[in-house]
Amino acid sequence: MSAGGAEVVGQDQVAPVEEEPRGVAGLWRHGIDNLKSGNLGVLPIALGIVFIVVFFSFKATNFFTANNFDNVIIQMAGTAMLAYGVVFVLLLGEIDLSISYVAGIGAITVAELQLPGSGHVVNGLLAMVLAVAVCGLIGLVQGSIVAFVGVPSFVVTLAGFMIWQGVILQVLEQRGSIIIQDRWINYTASYFFSDVAGWIIAAVITGIYLVTVVGGLAGKRRAGVAIPKPGLVVAKLVGVAIAAFGIVAVCNHAQVPHGLPLAGVLVVIALVLLTFLAKRTTFGRHVYAVGGNAEAARRAGINVSRIRIIVFIISGATAAVGGIILAANVNSVDLNFGGGTLLLNSIAAAVIGGVSLFGGRGEVRAAFLGALVIATVSNGLNTAGYATGVIYVVTGVILLLAVTLDTIARRLQVRSGR
């Protein structure tokens, strides 16, 4: 951090720091200020999840159980992975309609590469890497058409939607489905950590967060810029620790399946890495810039085409990971893979989480929270014995509610600004 610090001036030129009340009162005012300016943060969706959980706990006796908690994690994993890619694409103000069938291509790739007796069997781990590479390549091609030729992403990826669906049908036409037997591939959905390993993972996650926060604060102090309110920092730290250890505690309490699922860990790792990419790197900054004002980004010397293409590669790659997890969950790939609600649920997850369809606004965590909402609702309605139709209706209503709330908040923001 101090490499470019030669020009840093003395302590007397500290940036103006607003005097803010400390402690609980300060936190409360911070929240109120955010509300007034239309920055709702995770508050509405967190309340929504709490409401959903409480509701179904009363509605279905076997909903609020440790076993079901493990189920929800695995059910949300695939959608969350696809939704991560959706967040980046939406941040640009683009759309990727091909992801569900690209996920299918990823799943078929791993399935083919582990198929015994096919003559092209590779190690399961390598198969997964290759699948991600294949889908990244698909993203590269689709993104290049969008970036260089200027065909709207809606059209390019709608074409991709049809093409990759066609490829899946063609490949599986005779066989109907491919059974996945490779244990590494199946582990992505069916491996559960032992109790001790779970605790270690919780400790590591909390530790990494602690180190990151302290490092960030140190850097800010060195540069003499405003430091976030200590109460807020401590509250976040405690929150992360409680979440990490709480989740492990519940998972370890579960009977069948027992322990922390690898799928959940993968989703969290992706969340951390992609959040870092979006918020802490020049690339992420440029994604937000292109989504906010592509012309301004171009004039600022940002290679807009390069950013667009990389984002579509990310979208393809996350779709592949999601596809592998979804296939592993049923130990097979069949003709219908990637159909149904996968695409729309993935986009809905990002949007429910608060990502704007018009670009430039949203966080990676939106995908995580949105996928959690969708998985919880669908799981709860299933557990309570409702039909699939009801699940679709409720998911649709939640989507509409979330976006309506966001739109109103955005209007307030504009009003508070001018």
Added chain:
Amino acid sequence: MDETPLLQLRDITKSFGSVQALSDVDFDVRRGEVMALVGDNGAGKSTLVKCVAGTHTPDSGRILFEGDEVHIHGPKDAAKLGIEVVYQDLALCDNLDVVQNMYLGREEHDLFQRLKEPIMEQRTAETLKSLAVTTINSIRQPVATLSGGQRQSVAVAKAVQWNSKLVILDEPTAALGVAQTEQVLALVRRLGEQGLAVVIISHNLHDVFETANRITVLRLGRTVGVFEREKTTQQEVVQAITAGVPTKVSGIPQTAGATP
């Protein structure tokens, strides 16, 4: 102060098809002065600025920067010389905060492309302070929440942050209220006082007389004359803009005050 003007344009000619946008235009800006570029619609103000910014290449004529002839083929060349243009649309990303906009495309980062936020934040605060832009509450608030005058100030601060020598402002006060206009005009004067060469394009003669040291009038792609603010009146400039008063002699722009 240096005797040679920072930027000298000589006999700049530019045509688009059959439309002669600029013919033999001369234009000078010195360090530490605010030069206003005025003229009616279609007088060639924007075209002239775009020739300096590298968006257009003149058909003929010479551009001298710090006394040396330069060829500007794109915005990057202009930026390398220290020429920054603040266009009317400001080119800000509304969704990004002030710091992020100030460093857009030139972020401070380490080997792993990690952003050095604290340094950027601290330097942004310094730049704004040095320009006496004090109305912005928090430099971590999105630009969308700023007023028009504040946005203009951020755009100007962004332009001068990179050791620029010449800042060109395209209609900086268009669409601003009275108080905000004053804010921005004060900022423009301050830039000149800090030794920068400033070109301000404006339709508003009030703004021009509030800020400029000298005024260049263009009419139908030709230089009508260069006026010293203290030796001229609004009427005289208006007349030059609308009717044209030929005071230009063999490539050297004369000050109208000397040859009435």
